[in-house]
Amino acid sequence: MKDLDFLEDLTACELCEHRCKVNRLNGKTGVCRVTLPAVASATLHPAPPESYTVFMAGCNYKCLNCQNWTISQYPDNGFDQRGYEDPEELARECVKELGTLPAQLMRADRIFFSGGEPTIHLPYITKVVEEARQMNRGTRINFDTNGFMTERSLERILGFTTSITYDLKAYHDEVHLALTGAPSKPVLRNAEQIGRHAKDKLWEYRITVIPEINENEVKPLVEFIANIDPTLPVCFLAFRPNFVLEEHPGAGRVLMNRCVEMGMRSGLTNVSWSGNVGLPGTVMGIESKVSEHYTSQGAQLAASYAFHARCQTHPRDCSTCTSNQACEVKTYVPRIAT
Ligand code: SF4
Numbered sequence: 001m002k003d004l005d006f007l008e009d010l011t012a013c014e015l016c017e018h019r020c021k022v023n024r025l026n027g028k029t030g031v032c033r034v035t036l037p038a039v040a041s042a043t044l045h046p047a048p049p050e051s052y053t054v055f056m057a058g059c060n061y062k063c064l065n066c067q068n069w070t071i072s073q074y075p076d077n078g079f080d081q082r083g084y085e086d087p088e089e090l091a092r093e094c095v096k097e098l099g100t101l102p103a104q105l106m107r108a109d110r111i112f113f114s115g116g117e118p119t120i121h122l123p124y125i126t127k128v129v130e131e132a133r134q135m136n137r138g139t140r141i142n143f144d145t146n147g148f149m150t151e152r153s154l155e156r157i158l159g160f161t162t163s164i165t166y167d168l169k170a171y172h173d174e175v176h177l178a179l180t181g182a183p184s185k186p187v188l189r190n191a192e193q194i195g196r197h198a199k200d201k202l203w204e205y206r207i208t209v210i211p212e213i214n215e216n217e218v219k220p221l222v223e224f225i226a227n228i229d230p231t232l233p234v235c236f237l238a239f240r241p242n243f244v245l246e247e248h249p250g251a252g253r254v255l256m257n258r259c260v261e262m263g264m265r266s267g268l269t270n271v272s273w274s275g276n277v278g279l280p281g282t283v284m285g286i287e288s289k290v291s292e293h294y295t296s297q298g299a300q301l302a303a304s305y306a307f308h309a310r311c312q313t314h315p316r317d318c319s320t321c322t323s324n325q326a327c328e329v330k331t332y333v334p335r336i337a338t
């Protein structure tokens with residue numbers, strides 16, 4: 001392996017707001033449990049913005065509804081990933097793939113870093129981008145994120161990205177914590193920073209709508225965005241059963257249309273929804289052992305699912321959880337293939 005000086009930030013990692021300060025280069029792990037940056041897979045991808053998408057392994061969240069759970073819960077669930085790759089080689093692959101006929105037919109015009117969460121690999125991605133731009137100066141970059149980076153990391157990301165796709169999971173801390181294990185405040189702060197000062201880079205905010213869990217979060221979220229700037233783009237994604245929420249019902253068409261109406265009523269002018277709707281499922285009952293720790297029904301329900309996946313710490317908060325190095329949610333394998 002070549003010189004890893006460019007990964008110096010990993011020696012006291014504060015790339016995201018968990019701010020674990022562990023030395024990942026010495027094999028220590030924080031909430032994300034990732035040491036060296038690892039690539040999960042890479043492929044041409046037709047979803048807008050069309051791209052050569054690099055999926056990075058590992059995440060700083062433990063979302064109950066994760067659709068990429070075989071990647072995001074790396075390294076604990078043991079699924080194969082490509083692993084650490086020389087940044088120059090990965091850059092070469094990306095630039096080459098974007099120059100192929102299939103890429104041109106697809107109109108793929110950028111490298112799209114996704115995951116997992118790319119923020120936890122920020123110095124590595126920065127290096128890949130540098131290498132790619134040495135090979136092709138005009139290389140465009142999309143950063144697909146859950147928004148839980150520090151302000152410093154956001155500044156760095158804004159320094160090299162062409163576009164950002166930005167997930168918002170919930171407005172209120174307790175729903176966000178119950179669903180992801182992390183609080184919402186830093187995510188809202190960063191979303192506002194982008195909306196106010198880097199609007200040209202925002203591809204869209206994305207809100208996955210999960211029946212009965214974050215339905216009531218939609219109104220405060222769209223009002224929050226409309227207050228920043230009503231022209232900011234928002235796309236609602238219909239939840240489909242996944243990971244710990246493998247038996248929870250998908251979002252229906254009526255709910256998705258209601259979300260768009262809510263967005264428009266709050267003043268948003270660029271709001272839409274996408275995804276498959278109406279997938280069947282059953283809502284789990286609320287677990288009495290966790291309900292006292294949460295006030296809203298959405299948080300209680302999310303926490304009940306987390307409890308079922310053996311999250312024992314409530315209110316859920318992966319930053320302070322004493323079990324975060326042996327978290328059983330990270331090893332959860334759904335019975336139903338999703
Ligand atoms: S969770 Fe965030 S701060 Fe902690 S080690 Fe991972 S990237 Fe670093």
Ligand code: SF4
Nearest residue numbers: 311317318321324327
């Ligand atoms: S057990 Fe701890 S680390 Fe795991 S999901 Fe629950 S709060 Fe987070």
